[in-house]
Amino acid sequence: MSRLIRGGRVVTATDAFDADVLIEGESIAAIGTGLSADEEIDASGCLVLPGLVDNHTHLSMPFGGTWSCDDYDTGTAAAAAGGTTCIVDFIIQYVGGSLKDAREEWHGRADGAAHIDYGFHMAITDAQPNVIAEMGDCVEQGITSFKVFMAYKGALMVDDEQFLAVLEETGKTGGLVMVHCENGDAVVRYQKEAMAAGNTSPKYHAWSRPPEVEGEATGRAIRLAEWTKRPLFVVHVTCEESVNEIRAARDRGLPIFGETCIQYLYLTVDDLDRPDFEGAKYVCSPPLREEKNQAVLYQALRQGALQGISTDHCPFNFKEQKELGLGDFTKIPNGLPAIEHRLTLLYDRSVRAGHMSVVDLVRHGSWGPARIFGLDKKGALAPGFDADVVVFDPDVKHTISASTHVMNVDYDPFEGWEVQGKPRFVLSRGETVYADGKVVSEPGRGRFVKRSIFEPAVAS
Amino acid sequence: MSRLIRGGRVVTATDAFDADVLIEGESIAAIGTGLSADEEIDASGCLVLPGLVDNHTHLSMPFGGTWSCDDYDTGTAAAAAGGTTCIVDFIIQYVGGSLKDAREEWHGRADGAAHIDYGFHMAITDAQPNVIAEMGDCVEQGITSFKVFMAYKGALMVDDEQFLAVLEETGKTGGLVMVHCENGDAVVRYQKEAMAAGNTSPKYHAWSRPPEVEGEATGRAIRLAEWTKRPLFVVHVTCEESVNEIRAARDRGLPIFGETCIQYLYLTVDDLDRPDFEGAKYVCSPPLREEKNQAVLYQALRQGALQGISTDHCPFNFKEQKELGLGDFTKIPNGLPAIEHRLTLLYDRSVRAGHMSVVDLVRHGSWGPARIFGLDKKGALAPGFDADVVVFDPDVKHTISASTHVMNVDYDPFEGWEVQGKPRFVLSRGETVYADGKVVSEPGRGRFVKRSIFEPAVAS
Amino acid sequence: MSRLIRGGRVVTATDAFDADVLIEGESIAAIGTGLSADEEIDASGCLVLPGLVDNHTHLSMPFGGTWSCDDYDTGTAAAAAGGTTCIVDFIIQYVGGSLKDAREEWHGRADGAAHIDYGFHMAITDAQPNVIAEMGDCVEQGITSFKVFMAYKGALMVDDEQFLAVLEETGKTGGLVMVHCENGDAVVRYQKEAMAAGNTSPKYHAWSRPPEVEGEATGRAIRLAEWTKRPLFVVHVTCEESVNEIRAARDRGLPIFGETCIQYLYLTVDDLDRPDFEGAKYVCSPPLREEKNQAVLYQALRQGALQGISTDHCPFNFKEQKELGLGDFTKIPNGLPAIEHRLTLLYDRSVRAGHMSVVDLVRHGSWGPARIFGLDKKGALAPGFDADVVVFDPDVKHTISASTHVMNVDYDPFEGWEVQGKPRFVLSRGETVYADGKVVSEPGRGRFVKRSIFEPAVAS
Amino acid sequence: MSRLIRGGRVVTATDAFDADVLIEGESIAAIGTGLSADEEIDASGCLVLPGLVDNHTHLSMPFGGTWSCDDYDTGTAAAAAGGTTCIVDFIIQYVGGSLKDAREEWHGRADGAAHIDYGFHMAITDAQPNVIAEMGDCVEQGITSFKVFMAYKGALMVDDEQFLAVLEETGKTGGLVMVHCENGDAVVRYQKEAMAAGNTSPKYHAWSRPPEVEGEATGRAIRLAEWTKRPLFVVHVTCEESVNEIRAARDRGLPIFGETCIQYLYLTVDDLDRPDFEGAKYVCSPPLREEKNQAVLYQALRQGALQGISTDHCPFNFKEQKELGLGDFTKIPNGLPAIEHRLTLLYDRSVRAGHMSVVDLVRHGSWGPARIFGLDKKGALAPGFDADVVVFDPDVKHTISASTHVMNVDYDPFEGWEVQGKPRFVLSRGETVYADGKVVSEPGRGRFVKRSIFEPAVAS
Ligand SMILES: [Zn+2]
Ligand SMILES: [Zn+2]
Ligand SMILES: [Zn+2]
Ligand SMILES: [Zn+2]
Ligand SMILES: [Zn+2]
Ligand SMILES: [Zn+2]
Ligand SMILES: [Zn+2]
Ligand SMILES: [Zn+2]
Structure with missing residues (x-):
């Protein structure tokens, strides 16, 4: 199944631009305009982030x-x-x-x-x-x-x-x-x-x-x-x-x-x-x-x-x-x-x-x-990468509180902070795990990732 | 007219991945797979660079x-x-x-x-x-x-x-x-x-x-x-x-x-x-x-x-x-x-x-x-950017010489250097300006670019 | 003629100690105790400085x-x-x-x-x-x-x-x-x-x-x-x-x-x-x-x-x-x-x-x-050096003022400052030039000094 | 008893000059010229050091x-x-x-x-x-x-x-x-x-x-x-x-x-x-x-x-x-x-x-x-300091060897080094402990020194 995140502003580690994100199965297939898919996700007014x-x-x-x-x-x-x-x-x-x-x-x-x-x-x-x-x-x-x-x-x-x-x-x-x-x-x-x-x-x-x-x-x-x-x-x-x-x-x-x-x-x-x-x-x-x-x-x-x-x-x-x-x-x-x-x-x-x-x-x-940390398929919105995507609404205002947070802990260090911006949808390998204010995935769908070795260049 | 640079390895300022580049008119329309266009440019075996x-x-x-x-x-x-x-x-x-x-x-x-x-x-x-x-x-x-x-x-x-x-x-x-x-x-x-x-x-x-x-x-x-x-x-x-x-x-x-x-x-x-x-x-x-x-x-x-x-x-x-x-x-x-x-x-x-x-x-x-330098439409391969693209063949070997270079000068400081890698095609705003070893554009097609102001963040 | 600055505390660029200073003519002859001279200068309670x-x-x-x-x-x-x-x-x-x-x-x-x-x-x-x-x-x-x-x-x-x-x-x-x-x-x-x-x-x-x-x-x-x-x-x-x-x-x-x-x-x-x-x-x-x-x-x-x-x-x-x-x-x-x-x-x-x-x-x-600055006979109280000596009373209190200073200028930047410590005697090449609050020398007695060359060691 | 180190060049931590050193008992009494004593030590041609x-x-x-x-x-x-x-x-x-x-x-x-x-x-x-x-x-x-x-x-x-x-x-x-x-x-x-x-x-x-x-x-x-x-x-x-x-x-x-x-x-x-x-x-x-x-x-x-x-x-x-x-x-x-x-x-x-x-x-x-290290009576040739003095002949040439050194050890790390300069006399609190190439003192004459506290100034 293909999904298209439509109408958002894509943000990468170097640039931001208006484009849609096409997902095929668990991976990103394309970034661009004029794309179509089986299903659409509305990203209008949103930032679309890896x-x-x-x-x-x-x-x-x-x-x-x-x-x-x-x-x-x-x-x-x-x-x-x-x-x-x-x-x-x-x-x-x-x-x-x-x-x-x-x-x-x-x-x-x-x-x-x-x-x-x-x-x-x-x-x-x-x-x-x-x-x-x-x-x-x-x-x-x-x-x-x-x-x-x-x-x-x-x-x-x-x-x-x-x-x-x-x-x-x-x-x-x-x-x-x-x-x-x-x-x-x-x-x-x-x-x-x-x-x-x-x-x-x-x-x-x-x-x-x-x-x-x-x-x-x-x-x-x-x-x-x-x-x-x-x-x-x-x-x-x-x-x-x-x-x-x-x-x-x-x-x-x-x-x-x-x-x-x-x-x-x-x-x-x-x-x-x-x-x-x-x-x-x-x-x-x-x-x-x-x-x-x-x-x-x-x-x-x-x-x-x-x-x-x-x-x-x-x-x-x-x-x-x-x-x-x-x-x-x-x-x-x-x-x-x-x-x-x-x-x-x-x-x-x-x-x-x-x-x-x-x-x-x-x-x-x-x-x-x-x-x-050698997560070769993470961290970028580009063809072939895992379709891990956040559709982030930068305008919604809300207040942080232990009474509403998902974490299993009885207080929140940011209790009462009024903030702006919140995910609208979160996708993990193409699947929606969070939508409309709720975690919608089942425990156990996440996979252990073998990471590759990072060997940085050193001054010669 | 649309053109598709097909089969290359796209390189950006952060990552490299296999993908095609779709051009509509003077701009990039999409980066991805499964795309089609009026005309194709063969990038197989090549790097595709901004x-x-x-x-x-x-x-x-x-x-x-x-x-x-x-x-x-x-x-x-x-x-x-x-x-x-x-x-x-x-x-x-x-x-x-x-x-x-x-x-x-x-x-x-x-x-x-x-x-x-x-x-x-x-x-x-x-x-x-x-x-x-x-x-x-x-x-x-x-x-x-x-x-x-x-x-x-x-x-x-x-x-x-x-x-x-x-x-x-x-x-x-x-x-x-x-x-x-x-x-x-x-x-x-x-x-x-x-x-x-x-x-x-x-x-x-x-x-x-x-x-x-x-x-x-x-x-x-x-x-x-x-x-x-x-x-x-x-x-x-x-x-x-x-x-x-x-x-x-x-x-x-x-x-x-x-x-x-x-x-x-x-x-x-x-x-x-x-x-x-x-x-x-x-x-x-x-x-x-x-x-x-x-x-x-x-x-x-x-x-x-x-x-x-x-x-x-x-x-x-x-x-x-x-x-x-x-x-x-x-x-x-x-x-x-x-x-x-x-x-x-x-x-x-x-x-x-x-x-x-x-x-x-x-x-x-x-x-x-x-x-x-405020060239807002240059420097990236992403939807909406100018379709300035280099299809670079990393394998071709050649020798630098004043006898073959395009520059209008009677010597080359790198004369005789044997090097590997050379552009196969170069596109400027979607138009091929260099192909098959020759500059194919007319003088005067290049445009003066008004640049925006760069104001970097300063430590507070 | 010899003079003995008696009873003071001699201060050098490294140490301070009780001793008398014996002057023969224009030079220092000895620093010590048990010395005698034609004339004595009372330095009791004073610091004796080059x-x-x-x-x-x-x-x-x-x-x-x-x-x-x-x-x-x-x-x-x-x-x-x-x-x-x-x-x-x-x-x-x-x-x-x-x-x-x-x-x-x-x-x-x-x-x-x-x-x-x-x-x-x-x-x-x-x-x-x-x-x-x-x-x-x-x-x-x-x-x-x-x-x-x-x-x-x-x-x-x-x-x-x-x-x-x-x-x-x-x-x-x-x-x-x-x-x-x-x-x-x-x-x-x-x-x-x-x-x-x-x-x-x-x-x-x-x-x-x-x-x-x-x-x-x-x-x-x-x-x-x-x-x-x-x-x-x-x-x-x-x-x-x-x-x-x-x-x-x-x-x-x-x-x-x-x-x-x-x-x-x-x-x-x-x-x-x-x-x-x-x-x-x-x-x-x-x-x-x-x-x-x-x-x-x-x-x-x-x-x-x-x-x-x-x-x-x-x-x-x-x-x-x-x-x-x-x-x-x-x-x-x-x-x-x-x-x-x-x-x-x-x-x-x-x-x-x-x-x-x-x-x-x-x-x-x-x-x-x-x-x-190559003043080889100045800056030290030691035998052979010029007998340029200050007998300094560290206890006398006075107030700086243009009305009392010797300088030929109509104001004093330190006007009204209450300070402690003042020369009692000042000797230049063995001769008293200042005593009891007054300059007692004649203009012209001072000599032009040829200075030697200072060539500091440099890291090798 | 008084002793006079005569005819040497006194070296301090700041200057060098020709002068004699007068010792009374265990201490230095004077540095200068024209001094006399019960006994004289010949320092001609020598450096006189603390x-x-x-x-x-x-x-x-x-x-x-x-x-x-x-x-x-x-x-x-x-x-x-x-x-x-x-x-x-x-x-x-x-x-x-x-x-x-x-x-x-x-x-x-x-x-x-x-x-x-x-x-x-x-x-x-x-x-x-x-x-x-x-x-x-x-x-x-x-x-x-x-x-x-x-x-x-x-x-x-x-x-x-x-x-x-x-x-x-x-x-x-x-x-x-x-x-x-x-x-x-x-x-x-x-x-x-x-x-x-x-x-x-x-x-x-x-x-x-x-x-x-x-x-x-x-x-x-x-x-x-x-x-x-x-x-x-x-x-x-x-x-x-x-x-x-x-x-x-x-x-x-x-x-x-x-x-x-x-x-x-x-x-x-x-x-x-x-x-x-x-x-x-x-x-x-x-x-x-x-x-x-x-x-x-x-x-x-x-x-x-x-x-x-x-x-x-x-x-x-x-x-x-x-x-x-x-x-x-x-x-x-x-x-x-x-x-x-x-x-x-x-x-x-x-x-x-x-x-x-x-x-x-x-x-x-x-x-x-x-x-x-708070050795208040050491380190200087000045009246009142301990009469610890070295009369050092800068011209004498000799060779370092375990066969001649005083140390109780069977080798010398500088074995065979030809060097110039050697103490002629060494005095400790006025007493000669080394002369003419020989240690002449008895063990036990050295005293334990109580040292004062060194409290250096610190940047404010
Ligand atoms: Zn931790
Ligand atoms: Zn930790
Ligand atoms: Zn230039
Ligand atoms: Zn320049
Ligand atoms: Zn000046
Ligand atoms: Zn100046
Ligand atoms: Zn040690
Ligand atoms: Zn150690």
Whole structure:
């Protein structure tokens, strides 16, 4: 069956123009005018975008004795409702466990549950030689990126010796190393100092993880990548200190890449100081920063120092989950729900506010991540690509609220925000998964995507 | 009439994919599969690219008492033969003359002569208040960029006071300032020193214009732009010294842009030392540099510090023209013929050599310049854009030679180079202008293009 | 005859310790305890310092149709009263004139008039080949430094071609080039803009010479020095923009040196906005800056990026001289009176305020300038050096005022400042020139000092 | 009794001049001419220098199951023979042990044994809270500097959490933190890789500790100091990577200091490749570097980025000690004998070679270290200072050899070097300890020196 998205304004990562999009089966057949199909989708007054890619999500993720509260069904439904048609989620190796076991556990949770296509990164937390030896299998199975943590001392954190081992192995197997950059030693010291001083409330979470601690770790990670002659992707960059390190590395010709997340563009450290423990709703790592960093992040995206905007979606209910940290901020589960709101917020608060164009939105929210993470059929509206398409109505006004959102979490960090712009239809491989304000797909239709290897050019 | 370019691999500034290109009249109607048309063009085995844009050419340009030897007929024919479907050429104000007179003189030479579409930049050489007052007219007439020279003391060079005046005026009229960056004072001093020492041969042209002299002027130009809060485009960047200044400025969030030219990617300062005065064939300003700068330029293109690759095409015959400088290198007319070879050389020596991808070639050779210079219908293969298309056969081997080139000049700086890849067909607004090795269009079919104003975002 | 300065605390450029200073004739014979002499000078409770060196003064200097109002008698008397025992003043070549004529004119004014020893720099304003050819004579006669101006377009300013000629000549003759760094082109443009807008009051003097204009010129001057492989001394550095350039150059191993002046440490741009045209009293070039630059200058002195603190003493009476600029700030003679207050202000406002130690004061105010400017017998309290000594009482409180100062000028920029610390005795080559609040020497006792050549080490 | 050092050329940290030095008892009484005393020391033809200070030595130091083979008797005798009159040696806390126990152990070895004055630094290897609590006692007892190691993983290395604890404590107690900068994690990984590949010879010691590993640690240490607002002293800086970090920090106004050691100025990584395991004689950490770093170190000293030159004297016999690493370079005890040769080598290979002046030698080898490490009576020849004096004959030629050196070690890394310049007499607090080629003092005459606290100014 063919479908024609008619009458919209197509936006790519380089240009915007009026055209229709013809879909045959699961793929795009043509972009143009004068096309016809079995069925038409009305895109008049709408932007027609490639489905967004969210390369940083944590569904059903174990953290500090609890689990993130969106599973692969609810999480991907929320993604689809928000115009995201592909995610790459993190498998987390258990300390002492194998990569194979972790892979199977995560496949067990995701397969048959997702509404949209998904891939996996592999987070390595215990880089013993036998674990390193498993990395090649991951790459073969299309899990072509690995993540390490420089924070969470005593839990997820690897030391520099292990980090080097992971980087070096990708020189043999291929694959991109991703890194969470905070100096975990400093964080632990500052946490102890805060608690010892009786500073137990959520805002001390941010106090114990200042931007310079992120900057140092970013700079160190880049050096380890340089020593091993490997590319590197820095996740969730929040601040000037970290941007400066990435930019300096790229200026030297190093293949260093990075993303920020929407919460760092719209929220600030002041949100952690909300009364009645509500600051806990805004606890994530690295923490939200002072507002001045937002201009730095926009500039980094504009100039090319950062290449993507993801969500780091990792939801925990305020009740019972965030509340684990009452009286001890170090016990608050880290993470925010955000998977559903990326497109709308980028459009309303970034494009309409003049920080970027809608072409930039597609570049940072879809095309860039798709290319860096080897999603060869995603990120573009062009013949032969997967028919992952968002028909986005830029004029509809609505209000964000936990009472209406699709995500399975009891609060919304953007509660009450009045925004403009919303998907009218979302298609995944040609099939409508969201229409008229509702997710209309069944869980399990989404497929695991084997990703190809990204090997960036390096200065000679 | 409709035409279908069938069976090729379409390359855009972001992706490459198999698709056909449907043309209705002068415009692109669709990109896709399953399309049909009145007439078909066979692109099997070929890359299908948006026609290249050359934003830096000098046709029929007066220089040191002589004229560049390609006029708008021969020059644009050569461009078309090489896959370039739009140029932006430089009008040069005469010292003491008006912009209006210059504009009319250049229109007089170009209108009715060109094979492809063309725009104009306005070079201001004598920035008196009454001349500044004419800039608004230029912008209204679609001449939305202005150039100043920091070199050629006593001829084209403006001082910093005049440069500031030009920049400030664009804050009122809109428009992009372009700048030739060499410290003209230092050049004159070094020229005198060389001549005084009896060093009269072509290689002393390069000696008298070392890279640091370009770097200083680049840094100064950027500061003047920063002081006046204006964007700036640095033409013909050749060396690390200059790239470093542009990169540092962009890192600070300044809207500074730049290009290099193909000769700086493939030729070196050693070419000026060829025997029998043949070095004069390689005299251009800034001069060709040491080979190590080529990696720097590639890295700058890759990382985004530079956004385009043009030709600075400015041909002078070896006989009688270049020979004006026998015994005095300062009298050699400055410039190289290159307009015809850009696509083939970029493909053979840059893409095939692994320095960039074919997607990068389109970004730097077509899309980027089109956007920066306000050519809204050029630079992309998408519905509604001008049907400027190159069907490029990547496999055909041939040898560059003055005996076969289309340019009206008696030598070729790339004489004897064996290369692979050549246009099979070139279309300008839907019309074939080059096919089967021949330019098939009539002079005069090319149109003057009014360009829109480019106002880049600036860090807030 | 021998004299013993007894009971004080000797301060050198490295240490402070209790000791007596024995003088035999014009020289220091010993530093120690248990010494005796024909005559004793009581230094109890006092600091005993090497006489200060002021390497930047303008006595009887022609400027804009008038003359600075301290001559070599009054100016050096004021210097002596303030603890300065050697100055280096600027000879200014007249445009079209010879260096020899200028030298003779200045000797004519200074010889027989000065109270303390003095040397000369030669300012070159018209660097024609025959003038360049005179530079060797200057060096032979002990005038081992040359100054050029990058500002004062149409008057003192040289272009880069002339600047390069001066630098290169010192590669043959020896000698240090000094430079006044402001982009004179930009200044003229801004002056015209201000006047055209009716902004005629003194504060627009500063507006027309912003710090970035000084920074650019500083960076450019450094590059010219680098190209010619010569050392360079940047006079009157006022701001972060300029310091950054010097520091970066030194970091690359270049022999670049610089000074600031006391007015930039204590006064600010706000002083130019004083009512009743009093702002004119604070007009000098480069202008006074925003307060934040003071911390930058202190840091530069502390870290070694700057090596001296002078006065740029260039006094003009408020009546009739500064008033020349009523209604047109560009006509206000540029310069401040300061030669008398350096030691007291450095002690009270810098040492007592915690910005530097008294050892630093000696390093920046005496030893450093003495070494850089080849005053081999000045700047240290050690056997064999000239007995130029200040016995400084750090406890006496007094108030600065034009009614009491020695300088021959009708106002004092520090009028009414209550300060602590004042010379008790000042000796020049063993002879008391200031005692008990009075200058006691005769004009003419000061001698012209031939200075040696300073050739700093350069990174290999 | 009084003594007069007659007829020499006195060299200070700022100037050189002809003068005699009068000593009364243990102190300097006067510097000058025309002085007399009970006894005269002939300094004709000689330089008269303040005794050198070596702030980095390891006498009787436990390392990897063995002990450095100079004890406080032989080591300080060798120091005296080489013109060093004060050392500061490292106490090493045992993991699990107290600072008090370590202090007592080291005093037990040093007291009654030394020929010259000595102080102690305290190296903290296990920064538990109870150990941190002991730091105040150290400062009170004149042990005002603390050292941490970022290398030697599993032995001396502290993690960043412990490093921060040490820095923060000095904010309360006063005291300067010193740091050995190498990324211990990377070193261990590279050691394992080398050994796994069968690369067991001494040169792989250097391979496993490349300069970037030192640079990273230096940058990280500086950041930790910055976060805690404390000064920092980087020991044994060897390479450009490390210098760049220190310089950048100082440029930002941070009170970061550093030293290099003579071996890094004169020896290179090629020495580790000597045949017959002789490379082991040159194994120290950080390792000797490529020759190009020597120019960088000289430039850093010249420009002020580094402030001292020490020896890191830590001798191990080739037989039985260095040989522990036969077949496994990781087992070679780290360290070189150098305490005896600093003055002669600095004079012959640095001053005579044109890299520095003899004034610089005094500044880097005596005055600078004395001030930074709070040796208030050392480092200067001035009334009231300790009469620690070297009468240095710059003309005498001799050859360095283990067969003649005073150090108690069976080889000399400078074996066979022909050098010029040697102490004629060395005085410690007025007493001759070395004369006519022989150490003439008794062990035990040297005293423990309580050092004062160094609190450098910080940019405001
Ligand atoms: Zn993370
Ligand atoms: Zn995450
Ligand atoms: Zn040009
Ligand atoms: Zn050109
Ligand atoms: Zn000046
Ligand atoms: Zn001046
Ligand atoms: Zn060490
Ligand atoms: Zn050591």
